[in-house]
Amino acid sequence: MDPSVIADNMPAFLAGFRLSLQLTLVAGAGALVVGALVAMLRVSPLGSLRAFGAVYTELLRNTPLTLVFFFTVYVLPQFTPFRFFGYAAAVLALTLYTSAFVAEAVRSGINSVGVGQAEAARAIGLTFGQTLTSVVLPQAVRSVIPPLINVIIALAKNTSVAAGFAVVELMATGRRLAQGNPGESIMVLVGVALFYLVITIPAGQLAGALERRVAFAR
Amino acid sequence: MADSVTADPAAPSATRPTGDPLLVLSGVNKHFGSLHVLRDIDLTVHRGEVVVVIGPSGSGKSTLCRTINRLETIDSGTITIDGEPIPAEGRALARLRADVGMVFQSFNLFAHKTVLENVTLGQVKAKKVKPAQARTTAMELLERVGVANQAEKYPAQLSGGQQQRVAIARALAMKPKALLFDEPTSALDPEMINEVLDVMVGLARDGMTMVVVTHEMGFARRAAQRVVFMDAGQVVEEADPETFFTAPRSERARDFLSKILTH
Numbered sequence A: 001m002d003p004s005v006i007a008d009n010m011p012a013f014l015a016g017f018r019l020s021l022q023l024t025l026v027a028g029a030g031a032l033v034v035g036a037l038v039a040m041l042r043v044s045p046l047g048s049l050r051a052f053g054a055v056y057t058e059l060l061r062n063t064p065l066t067l068v069f070f071f072t073v074y075v076l077p078q079f080t081p082f083r084f085f086g087y088a089a090a091v092l093a094l095t096l097y098t099s100a101f102v103a104e105a106v107r108s109g110i111n112s113v114g115v116g117q118a119e120a121a122r123a124i125g126l127t128f129g130q131t132l133t134s135v136v137l138p139q140a141v142r143s144v145i146p147p148l149i150n151v152i153i154a155l156a157k158n159t160s161v162a163a164g165f166a167v168v169e170l171m172a173t174g175r176r177l178a179q180g181n182p183g184e185s186i187m188v189l190v191g192v193a194l195f196y197l198v199i200t201i202p203a204g205q206l207a208g209a210l211e212r213r214v215a216f217a218r
Numbered sequence B: 001m002a003d004s005v006t007a008d009p010a011a012p013s014a015t016r017p018t019g020d021p022l023l024v025l026s027g028v029n030k031h032f033g034s035l036h037v038l039r040d041i042d043l044t045v046h047r048g049e050v051v052v053v054i055g056p057s058g059s060g061k062s063t064l065c066r067t068i069n070r071l072e073t074i075d076s077g078t079i080t081i082d083g084e085p086i087p088a089e090g091r092a093l094a095r096l097r098a099d100v101g102m103v104f105q106s107f108n109l110f111a112h113k114t115v116l117e118n119v120t121l122g123q124v125k126a127k128k129v130k131p132a133q134a135r136t137t138a139m140e141l142l143e144r145v146g147v148a149n150q151a152e153k154y155p156a157q158l159s160g161g162q163q164q165r166v167a168i169a170r171a172l173a174m175k176p177k178a179l180l181f182d183e184p185t186s187a188l189d190p191e192m193i194n195e196v197l198d199v200m201v202g203l204a205r206d207g208m209t210m211v212v213v214t215h216e217m218g219f220a221r222r223a224a225q226r227v228v229f230m231d232a233g234q235v236v237e238e239a240d241p242e243t244f245f246t247a248p249r250s251e252r253a254r255d256f257l258s259k260i261l262t263h
């Protein structure tokens, strides 16, 4: 085992790493927006919106991610005018899948805020939206941040599924390098693992720091 | 529960003139699943009137209060506020809720906002009052309920009595036509009950229309025109406070009063 295989292939590793990071950030941002909206549907006063939110969440949360990829790449084009390949398909699949977990985290955060807070807000004449944005969500943030960071960490690792769909991110890079250097495949995979850690460990530390900050801001 | 309101010449509250019907409930029914919690409730509260609602636990007092600003929906019957039926969900409902203030047993002050912000939020968001104006109004109201010196603190830093007075100021800030109180003093330590009741008596004197769920007989005697006794989802008896507490007509009311008086 020779660590120099990592150093020698640094440009390939970095390119793969950059793509994995980019997938995490773009799909993460998309999932936060979509997930927050779905969470709002799930606490809406309208039963039909709540039902839609529930079906959306349960469907995506309980489907293997690989299957969600298959749907965006092969099934979607058959029923819609949209064609997604490679990177775009990966962003879409990861966003949809992750948004269900975001919605769940945000919803449980919303539920952790006492029902009396929302009632008091409604009693002074705030609309549903105002109640959510001015009273409930600011208090939900405390309990939502730790699970959200966990969702993002899972997303960072889940980007590796894109390797099976013609996206040369970190995992696909590793596989290629391992094939090209059969004697050093273990070292190559160690390199891949290290690069994932570069994303996930700071995310975990960010979670801790944010948790301490919102704990003080009370 | 003893007469906890301090010395005050038993003002003949019942003679205070009251105006036209402001809150009108007629034939109101409400179920929670198979539980029939409000049964054919007819109740009219006139402008400027103070009505005390009393009754055993589980009789539907809170539910009654909460239907008046539609925190609970009703199954049948009508509720009008100043002649207008309560709208369904939406902006019209939000507007109406601002017209009927509510004070909760557990205060429910916004935990992440200062006392001052608690009193300005509704004005700015629901009534589109300019922030500077909202602050002025809020400080006046906090002054009136005696907690102006706590304006920059967070609710958790206040005593229960102070929090409840802030909650009253928060409700008043919306310039409501009527105020609903659901057991506003029953979560308070005994020594803080009077500071809240005194504020409420002051509001009554100033002509605020109030529906107050409470077992504080002293308050009922000092401030209410009418006591409404509920049992098992029904209005069993209505009378002026003196008559109700000294000579209740119904067996159920006599029974109930004997229980709360021996405690």
Ligand SMILES: Nc1ncnc2c1ncn2[C@@H]1O[C@H](COP(=O)(O)OP(=O)(O)OP(=O)(O)O)[C@@H](O)[C@H]1O
Pocket: B032, B035, B037, B055, B056, B057, B058, B059, B060, B061, B062, B063, B064
């Ligand atoms: N959200 C709810 N879901 C189901 N049942 C409820 C709900 N709220 C109240 N109830 C039931 O309805 C009945 C009336 O409750 P309500 O809170 O109005 O009584 P109350 O007179 O205010 O009693 P208390 O003096 O204990 O506050 C009770 O039997 C209660 O258990």
Ligand SMILES: [Mg+2]
Pocket: B061, B062, B063, B182, B183
């Ligand atoms: Mg109650």
